[in-house]
Amino acid sequence: MDAVMFHRTLSCCLLVLSLLPLSVMASGFSRLSSLTDDGFRISAEARLLGTGDRADETLxxxxxxxxxxxxxxSKVYTAAAALDRFGPQHRFTTRLVGTAEPGPDGMLAGDLVLDGGGDPALTSEDLWRLVQRLHQAGVREVTGQLIVSQWRFGPVECITTDRCEARRQVDNAYSALLSSAGINFGNWCVHVAPGSAPGASAVVTGCDSKVLLPGIDNRVDTKAADSGTQLSALRLTEGGGDVMRLSGQISTNAHPRDLYRASADPADQTAQLLMAMLERAGIQVRGGYSTSTVQPPGSAPQLAAVDGKPLQEILLRTLNYSNNFMADVLALDMANGPRPSLEQGGAAIEAFAAGIPGHGPLTLRSGSGLTPENRTTASGVNSLLAYMFDQPSLFPSFVAALQSPSNGVMRFIRKGPASFQQRVMIKTGTLNEPVRVRAMTGYFRTRSNRWGAFTVLVNGTESTPYLNWTMVLERLSEDLAQLIESH
Known part of the structure; x- marks a missing residue:
């Protein structure tokens, strides 16, 4: 080949390369990209994170x-924004206040008000501590009502099918409704144990109270030893109250099981449980209970208070268990204005992300990702991860809330090469309606101990075939392992 022909050939090749999409030229996700053959839409990026004068490097x-x-x-945005707003050691406070000062005889001549502080991780144990402190303060009788105030937010308008249906009935825990005065992640818990002998009904109790809360419709039979245990639970709202309808079987030698289902009204759930605890502590409330959206007056005397867990612990539970209730309550805590909506919570997080260099467009209709309208890009998520990596006071709490595939609580991620299992920290995302979504983001450490960030968003369409995590993980874990080993 003479020199003229060589240069013409070279120019032609360069022209063809310039016309190719950048994603094809710099893919590096050779296995993952095969999913595009079936029509799946993918946004993916892996980069080495810069340190000092060294810039990020796309791999x-x-x-x-x-x-x-x-x-x-979406929850990594919520976690990052919350850390930026509140700091890792922030605690949400829940209070009991009175409409009057209790007298020396222990009588509160007025109402007892629980002031819901928007704690995403408020539990039965926290309520019991409140009751104990109220007892220690000398209160023995309330002449008025117990009022659970969710004035900060709640009941929050449902904007997803799952949450809207949960107001009537629900067979899961993830679609819990939202309130600034909700406990136990907006879920009822019932304890199911085998009966005394085969043929007897199972023994069902509430997890949190001697009083049977919620109502129980027990259709679980006790079977002979080693017969297997199969349980189902449906929470219904009947006659104005929640009922857990249980069915199936439990063998005589089976371990008891705890079943969780979203309540129809988190504030009302809190009120019911708090009433039972007050009675158990010997504090009588004459007027029953109610819920309210009215803020207690600033002059109301504080009778007891409990600080929740530090934010860094809340985030570990939020991300590890992908808890929708916790994430959305956190987003609402960051929203501006009274009684915010989920969209306002998402807008507060969008405002945080707008200050991240190189991020680009972001749409969040919720902080949990339960809303299918949320939109972002792999490059945008990685910009968020790079930003948090550069925050020395926040990064340890942020990365600690992610899972290691080798020992994470989600067993389905315990797959892939050793480099993926041991050198990656991740957060996953899953949706099945209206289209299937499998998403993953996180950090990795290369063989030379450089930090990297990666994000993979895989979306189906109405015409794409079934998509499960195995199909994505098998490909992604191999691609990431190769990047980790080669750097």
Whole structure:
């Protein structure tokens, strides 16, 4: 080949390369990209994170600026924004106040008000501590009502099918409704144990009270030893109250099981449980209970208070268990204005992300990702991860809330090569309606101990075939392991 022909050939090749999409030229996700053959839409990027004067370095990309649904990967935005707003050691406070000072005889001549502080991790144990402190303060009788005030937010308008249906009935825990005065992640818990002998009904009790809360419709039979245990639970709202309808079987030698289902009204759930605890502590409330959206007056005397867990512990539970209730309550805590909506909570997080260099467009209709309208890009999520990596006071709490595949609580991630299992920290996201979404983001450490960030968003369409995590993890884990080992 003469020199003229060589240069013409070289120019032609360069022209062809310049016309190729950047995602094809710099893919690096050779296995993951095979999913595009079946019509799946993918936004993916892996980058080495810069330190000092060293800039970030893109290692692999596949349509990194394509805007797609992140599902529960949305929660990393909520976690980062909460850390930025409140700091890792922030605690939410829940109070009991009175409409009057209690007298020396222990009588409160007025109402007892629980002032819901928007604690995403408020539990039965916290309520019991409140009751104990109220007892220690000398209160023995309330002439008025117990009022659970969710004036900060709640009941929050449902904007997803799952949550709207949960107001009537629900067979899961993840679609819990929202309130600033909710406990136990907006879920009822019932304890199911085998009966005394085969043929007897199972023994069902509430997890948190001697009083049977919620109501129970027990259709679980006790079977002979080693017969297997199969339980189902449906929470219904009947006659104005929640009822847990249980069915199935439990063998005589089976371990007891705890079943969780979202309540129809988190504030009312709190009121019912708090009333039972007050009675158990010997504090009589004559007027019953109610819920309210009215803020207690600033002059109301504080009778007891409990500080929740530090934010860094809340985030570990929020991300590890992908808890929708906790994430959305946190987003609402960050919203501006009285009685915010989920969209306002998402807007507060969007405002935080707008200050991240290189992030680009972001749409969050919720902090949990339960809303299918959420949209971001792989490049945008990685910009968020890079930003948090550069925050020395926040990064340890942020990365600690992610899971290691080798020992994370989600067993389905315990797959792939050793480099993926041991050198990656991740958050996953899953949606099945209206289209299937499998998303993952997190940090990795290369063989030379460089920090990296990666994000993969895989979205189906109405015409794409079934998508499960195995299909994504098998490919992604191999691609990431190769990047980790080669750097």
């Amino acid at each position: 692999a990309s596949l349509s990194p600026t394509l805007s797609l649904s992140p599902a529960s990967v």
